[in-house]
Each structure stands twice: as structure tokens, then as C-alpha cells.
Amino acid sequence: MTDFLAKAPTLDANWRAVVLFGRNVASYKFALAKTLLGFSNRADDRVPLEELALPFARHLCEHLTLVDKQTTSRSSKFLDACRAFNRGELPQDELVGTTARLGFTNVIDAFHVVGSGPVPICFFEDERKGSRGAGAIRLTDHFRRLAASMQGGSLADEVEARWRLVEMAWQLELPRAGIAVQADAAQDLLFVEQDRRVRRTSLTRVRGALNGYQRGCCFYCRADTPLAATDVDHFFPWTLKERGAMPDADCVWNLVLACQHCNRGEGGKSAGVPSPRLIARLHERNNWLVDSHHPLRETILLQTGADADARASFLRARQRIALDALVHEWEPAGVSAGG
Ligand SMILES: [Zn+2]
Numbered sequence: 001m002t003d004f005l006a007k008a009p010t011l012d013a014n015w016r017a018v019v020l021f022g023r024n025v026a027s028y029k030f031a032l033a034k035t036l037l038g039f040s041n042r043a044d045d046r047v048p049l050e051e052l053a054l055p056f057a058r059h060l061c062e063h064l065t066l067v068d069k070q071t072t073s074r075s076s077k078f079l080d081a082c083r084a085f086n087r088g089e090l091p092q093d094e095l096v097g098t099t100a101r102l103g104f105t106n107v108i109d110a111f112h113v114v115g116s117g118p119v120p121i122c123f124f125e126d127e128r129k130g131s132r133g134a135g136a137i138r139l140t141d142h143f144r145r146l147a148a149s150m151q152g153g154s155l156a157d158e159v160e161a162r163w164r165l166v167e168m169a170w171q172l173e174l175p176r177a178g179i180a181v182q183a184d185a186a187q188d189l190l191f192v193e194q195d196r197r198v199r200r201t202s203l204t205r206v207r208g209a210l211n212g213y214q215r216g217c218c219f220y221c222r223a224d225t226p227l228a229a230t231d232v233d234h235f236f237p238w239t240l241k242e243r244g245a246m247p248d249a250d251c252v253w254n255l256v257l258a259c260q261h262c263n264r265g266e267g268g269k270s271a272g273v274p275s276p277r278l279i280a281r282l283h284e285r286n287n288w289l290v291d292s293h294h295p296l297r298e299t300i301l302l303q304t305g306a307d308a309d310a311r312a313s314f315l316r317a318r319q320r321i322a323l324d325a326l327v328h329e330w331e332p333a334g335v336s337a338g339g
Pocket residue numbers: 218219220221222223258259260261262263332
């Protein structure tokens with residue numbers, strides 16, 4: 001189990017634990033998360049399942065057109081209904097009826113569960129029992145505060161990125177295939193190469209995939225930064241790759257999101273080598289990627305080592321290489337120390 005939530009059990013960390021660290025057997029949790037975020041401005045806290053059903057099913061229908069594998073189990077009557085809708089063989093009202101009946105069986109119970117139990121903060125309450133009809137859920141004040149927060153705007157992108165990674169891992173059987181996810185920082189893109197690098201398959205944006213693991217803050221100065229305003233940054237500077245000193249400098253383990261001030265402002269990192277405190281923070285972030293299940297977990301394991309000690313000495317070796325080549329250590333200006 002990850003210490004991501006224990007480290008700082010904030011409202012957004014509870015949500016991010018659900019989205020980023022759940023062990024998924026189907027993508028329903030992502031569809032429900034996206035559906036909930038779509039209700040951010042809803043006046044009534046009570047959402048009948050019939051109303052939940054349409055956006056929930058539409059998110060799944062959309063993803064089925066991208067990747068047909070949306071569950072690790074063999075068959076699902078609910079997903080078959082979504083496929084029939086996509087083929088134009090099922091009218092929307094029947095899709096809604098089937099979704100209200102079958103689509104929420106497990107996901108409402110399982111949504112808040114991460115590891116062995118639910119996260120401490122819940123974003124909706126289950127009001128299905130004892131109600132006539134299919135019942136409802138009730139959005140909580142926690143959900144309202146999360147949606148209205150600075151972080152609220154980035155969460156839908158994070159859910160989408162996580163969903164893309166998980167469904168592509170299932171489709172391409174990435175964990176078994178032993179293929180690492182690669183990154184193109186300039187294009188803000190994660191991808192995999194198969195068939196001896198002939199075929200390149202895009203997965204998702206780097207920023208959406210990494211933002212949650214640093215809690216929507218600049219990796220260096222910890223300023224709250226909307227996802228759209230972040231830069232994808234090479235922690236150990238990209239020039240090390242250019243000089244041939246660190247050929248793997250553009251791998252996922254070395255990419256973080258930074259505010260523009262830290263990345264390219266006056267006193268920004270430029271070709272500086274991040275301080276030991278920041279290297280420890282990168283180690284922690286990479287451990288969280290390992291805790292997150294497919295496919296970034298396997299990527300970090302392949303690229304930096306199978307256990308935490310190996311990964312720590314991997315980063316120490318990279319630090320030596322970086323200091324030999326670039327000499328100057330860097331810290332963001334005017335930031336209090338800590339974590
Ligand atoms: Zn910053």
C-alpha cells in the first residue's frame with residue numbers, strides 16, 4: 001500500500017488516491033469519477049441512478065471506441081449494451097435503463113476503496129438501499145469543496161490520462177510484454193514502441209499522467225499550478241542527454257511538472273542540478289508511480305530498479321553524473337524547506 005495519502009491526507013489527495021492507486025479490474029471507477037466531476041455545478045446533491053447512467057455510459061461508450069477492452073473479466077452484459085449502442089443497435093433510453101440496472105452494481109461500493117479499505121474522505125453517499133426504483137447517490141460537501149478548489153480543474157484530465165494508461169496496458173498486455181512506456185517531453189506525450197520500434201502507439205499526455213502524483217503543485221517550489229500552466233521538465237537537465245552523459249534523461253523517471261518560474265524564469269533551474277532534498281522528492285514520486293499499477297509501475301521498475309534501495313542508488317549515480325558535468329546545484333528561490 002502506498003504512503004501517498006498518509007503523507008498529506010488532504011481533500012485532493014483522497015480523490016487522487018482513488019483515481020491513481022486503485023487496483024482496477026474494470027474501468028468503471030474512471031467512468032464514475034468523470035461523471036461525478038461533470039456534476040460539479042449541479043444544484044441538487046441527490047443524483048438518481050437514472051441521471052447518473054447517461055454520462056457514465058457515454059464515457060464508457062467513448063472509451064470502447066478507443067480500446068475495446070474495458071474490463072479484465074471475459075464478458076459484461078453492461079459493456080455489451082454499450083457496444084450495441086455504439087453500433088447504433090440500441091436506443092439511448094435502453095442504454096440508460098440497462099446502465100441503471102447493471103452498470104453500478106460494484107462500482108458504487110468499490111469507488112472509495114483503495115487497498116484494503118475506503119479512503120477516509122468520501123465524495124458521495126450511497127442511497128440505493130430501501131429506495132423505490134434504482135435509488136441514488138448523494139454528493140457530499142467534500143465533493144463540492146474539491147470541485148470548487150484550485151485543483152478541481154485538473155482532475156478530469158488526470159482521470160482521463162489514468163484511464164488511457166490502464167486500458168492501453170490491458171490491450172497491449174504491457175506488464176507481460178515487459179515494454180516500458182516512453183516519453184516525448186516536447187510533444188507532451190507518453191507512448192510505447194512495439195514490433196522492434198516500427199510501430200509507435202500514443203498513450204496519453206505526460207502532464208495529465210504525472211500531475212496527480214505531485215498533487216497539482218510545481219514539483220520544485222510546490223506552488224499550486226493549474227495543469228495547463230505547467231511545463232514538462234527534465235529533472236536532471238536534458239542537456240546531459242545532448243552531451244551523451246545521460247542517455248536516459250528523457251525517460252519517465254526523470255520527468256516532472258514545473259511552474260514556468262522554476263522551469264524557465266530568472267533563477268529557474270535551467271542547467272542546474274537539483275539539490276539532494278529534491279532528489280529525495282523524486283525518489284518518493286517514483287515510488288508512488290511504482291505503487292500505481294499498470295503501466296507506469298513496470299516502466300519505473302524496468303528503468304530504475306526492482307526495489308526502493310536499487311532505485312535510490314540509481315538516482316545517486318545519476319546525481320554524480322549530473323554534478324560532474326554541470327557542477328552547480330539548484331534550489332527554487334524563496335521556498336521553505338521540508339518534504
Ligand atoms: Zn515552481
